[in-house]
C-alpha cells in the first residue's frame with residue numbers, strides 16, 4: 001500500500017515521494033468529494049512529484065525511474081479508493097487517495113446562538129444541507145435576556161412561539177426608565193402604542209431560550225454538532241470554504257455563516273472590525289431573588305435605572321429571578337479600586353431607587369459576571385462564500401435590548417441572501433443585507449450614544465404626547481427599526497433634544513449632578 005506520509009518504493013524501483021501536505025490531509029480526512037476534485041488533485045500531485053504525468057481527463061502516464069519509458073495508466077475510483085492503474089507492461093495498481101463519496105455541505109454555520117440557529121433553520125428548510133458547529137454543550141449561560149416584540153413574526157415562522165408562551169418565560173409588555181433617585185420615570189407600554197401583534201414579548205433565561213432554538217434547528221434538519229469549536233476557516237477559493245475544528249476534523253462547504261457572537265471569529269480576521277470609542281463600556285451583572293416587581297402587566301417590564309454616567313437593568317427572567325446588571329465606562333472599573341462584585345453591590349446600595357427595591361434581595365449562587373468591549377461594528381459583513389450574522393456582524397450597547405432581535409433578524413436576512421447566492425450566483429441580497437444591517441446599527445447608535453447625554457434623557461423621560469412621538473419611540477424600543485415611515489417623527493424628536501440642549505425649554509431639567517454615580521473607593 002502506498003504510504004502517502006513517508007513515500008515508498010514502487011516495485012520497479014520508483015521512489016514515490018510523499019504527497020504534498022494539502023493532499024495528505026485531504027486523503028486522511030476523506031476530504032475530496034467528487035471525481036473531478038480527485039482528478040485535479042491527482043494531476044497536481046503527479047506534476048509535483050514528477051513520476052506520474054497526468055491530464056485533466058484523469059489519464060495518467062507513469063514514467064519509469066529513468067523517465068524514459070512511458071507507461072499508460074488510468075485513474076479510477078473503486079469503492080472508497082482512487083487507484084492509478086498502470087496498464088502495461090505488467091498490471092500494477094497504486095492506490096493514491098481515498099475517496100469520500102459524501103457530498104460537500106451547502107452551508108456551514110459557526111455558532112449556535114440565536115443568529116446561527118435562525119440562519120441554519122431557515123436554510124435547512126429551504127432545502128440546503130446545513131451543518132452547525134457550536135463550541136459549547138447547550139444549555140450554556142448567555143447574557144441578553146430581554147426580547148423585543150418585533151421579533152414575534154420570526155419566532156412564529158421558526159415555530160417556537162407556542163413553546164415560548166407555554167414555557168416558564170416572563171411576558172414583557174413594556175420598558176420603564178427611572179432615575180436612580182426615583183424622582184423621574186416613564187414607562188413605554190407596547191400594548192398602549194403598537195399594533196396588536198407587537199403588544200407583548202418575553203424575558204428569558206438565555207440558556208433555555210437558546211437551547212429551544214438550537215433543538216428546533218436540529219428538528220428542521222440541521223446537522224448540529226456541539227462541543228465542536230472552529231479553529232480556522234480558509235476562504236481563498238470562492239467556490240468553497242474549508243473549516244477546521246479543534247478536534248482536527250476538516251469540513252468543506254459552499255458557504256460559511258459566521259454567527260460566533262461577540263468573539264467574531266471571522267470578522268476579527270477579515271471584517272475590518274471597528275471598536276466604537278464612544279461606547280467603551282463594561283457590564284457587571286448577576287441574578288437575584290426577592291426583588292419585588294410592579295403590579296399587573298408592568299411586572300414583566302425591563303426597568304432601566306439611570307445613574308450619572310452609568311445605568312442598571314432589572315430584567316425579571318423568571319417568576320423568582322431578577323437579572324440585575326450595571327453598565328459603566330470601562331475606565332471607571334479600571335480606576336475605581338473595587339472588585340466587580342463590590343462595584344455592583346456598592347452601586348446598588350448608593351442608588352436610592354435600587355437600594356429600596358433590593359433591600360431583601362439575595363444573590364443567586366452564581367459568579368458576578370463581567371463583559372467588556374462588547375460594542376463594535378464591521379466594515380465588511382459579506383463576501384462570495386461567507387456572511388457574518390448577529391453579534392459577529394456588529395453589536396452596540398445593550399441599553400435597548402436589541403441584541404437577540406438583531407441577531408435573529410440578521411440570521412433571517414442572511415438565509416435569504418445565501419439562498420440567492422447558492423441557487424443563482426447573485427450577490428445582490430448579500431450586499432443588501434450588509435447595508436440594511438448597518439442602517440439599523442446607525443439608527444440605534446444615534447439613540448444609544450444620545451442616551452448618555454443629559455438633554456436626551458430630559459426629553460426621553462418626559463416625552464411629548466401631542467406630536468405623536470410616544471408610539472414612535474415605543475416602536476423603536478420594540479424593535480421597529482427597519483421601518484422608514486417614521487423618519488420625520490424621529491427627526492422631530494432629535495430636534496427637540498437639540499433645542500433642549502441649547503435653551504432647556506422642552507422639558508424640566510434633571511438634577512444631573514445630584515444623581516448618584518457608580519461606586520468607587
Ligand SMILES: Cc1cc2nc3c(=O)[nH]c(=O)nc-3n(C[C@H](O)[C@H](O)[C@H](O)COP(=O)(O)OP(=O)(O)OC[C@H]3O[C@@H](n4cnc5c(N)ncnc54)[C@H](O)[C@@H]3O)c2cc1C
Nearest residue numbers: 111113114115135144145146230261283390391398403404
Ligand atoms: C451586558 C449585555 C447585556 C445584554 N442584554 C441584552 C438584552 O437584554 N436583550 C438582548 O436581546 N440582547 C442583549 N445583549 C446582547 C446579546 O447578548 C447578543 O446580542 C446575542 O447573544 C447575540 O446572539 P448571537 O447568536 O449573535 O451570538 P451568541 O448568543 O453569543 O452565540 C454565539 C455562539 O457561538 C459559539 N461560538 C463562538 N465561537 C465559536 C467557535 N470558534 N466555534 C464554534 N462555536 C463558537 C458560542 O459558544 C455561542 O454559543 C446583551 C449583551 C451584553 C454584553
